[in-house]
Amino acid sequence: MFDIAFDNVNEIIDMNGHGIYVWSVYSIAISIIIVSFIVAKNRIKGVKRKIKIKNAPS
Amino acid sequence: MISAFIHKFSSPKSFVQITKTLYPLFIFTGLSMLIIGWTWGLLFAPPDAVQGNSYRIIFLHVPAVIFAELIYFFMALCALMHIVWRVKLAAYLIKSAAPIGAMITFIGLFSGSIWGIPTWGTWWQWDARITSTLILFIMYLGILTLHGSFSNLEKSDRLMSILVVIGVVNIPIIKKSVDWWSTLHQPASISVSGGSSIDPSMLYPLIISIIGLGFTLISLGILSSRSYILSREKNKKWVLKHV
Numbered sequence: 001m002f003d004i005a006f007d008n009v010n011e012i013i014d015m016n017g018h019g020i021y022v023w024s025v026y027s028i029a030i031s032i033i034i035v036s037f038i039v040a041k042n043r044i045k046g047v048k049r050k051i052k053i054k055n056a057p058s
Numbered sequence: 059m060i061s062a063f064i065h066k067f068s069s070p071k072s073f074v075q076i077t078k079t080l081y082p083l084f085i086f087t088g089l090s091m092l093i094i095g096w097t098w099g100l101l102f103a104p105p106d107a108v109q110g111n112s113y114r115i116i117f118l119h120v121p122a123v124i125f126a127e128l129i130y131f132f133m134a135l136c137a138l139m140h141i142v143w144r145v146k147l148a149a150y151l152i153k154s155a156a157p158i159g160a161m162i163t164f165i166g167l168f169s170g171s172i173w174g175i176p177t178w179g180t181w182w183q184w185d186a187r188i189t190s191t192l193i194l195f196i197m198y199l200g201i202l203t204l205h206g207s208f209s210n211l212e213k214s215d216r217l218m219s220i221l222v223v224i225g226v227v228n229i230p231i232i233k234k235s236v237d238w239w240s241t242l243h244q245p246a247s248i249s250v251s252g253g254s255s256i257d258p259s260m261l262y263p264l265i266i267s268i269i270g271l272g273f274t275l276i277s278l279g280i281l282s283s284r285s286y287i288l289s290r291e292k293n294k295k296w297v298l299k300h301v
Binding site: 003004006012015017029033037043044046047048050055 | 096101104105110112114118119157158161165169172173175176278281282284285288297
């Protein structure tokens, strides 16, 4: 169960011609998830900044 | 009594405090399990006898569509809480979960389409499963658009909750579509009630990927809801203290 299914890196990339489908799907999905986290983190920072500015002593 | 219990444990303040503590645990568990599940599935699981290596998309596609449906189901429960008991937090959670639901449904549709090219010879087919999942994606976008269309946020919350409850009828349709109609999409390979047509060498990394993506999406939900709650409650004392 824990033997690697490929003999070398080229086989991993190519996956018998299916690599283009497999790797493109994973890369795009991972990118979308990472961007979602960055956007969510930035939103929190933005909201906190706005609240601080609004309530800053003049 | 139920109402008092729900109101006690559903204050936005408690939610932000509790989830702030849980976030590091959830994100660590989610990412670790995703890395293990995907590495196992992509590199160590054997190729499928019929589909070859293209089946490895399953470790992303299946978790994505499972959570596309589960997030909507969660939103429907929140919508009921908001309509029946007027729980503010429930509406905030719907608004925060909808973009994540749309994102993961898009990933499910996209990964399925790419998987369809080598497997079915087409990237799209108007069959029951794919079409009902596309409707789910449109529902998510509709919910977000509806909520953004009103300046009165309380009214938006209420209308959004009603739309979410109406749209939940699509979830059993997605689930049962492969049984009710003859579709290009294959029937479910794994079931909660037991029984699986997948070999354990493929099933275990799939289960780990499902749990990993679940925790990762909960972590994303925590961040998304935190920013939305802070912006909606910005005039409250506890928010000023928190910031």
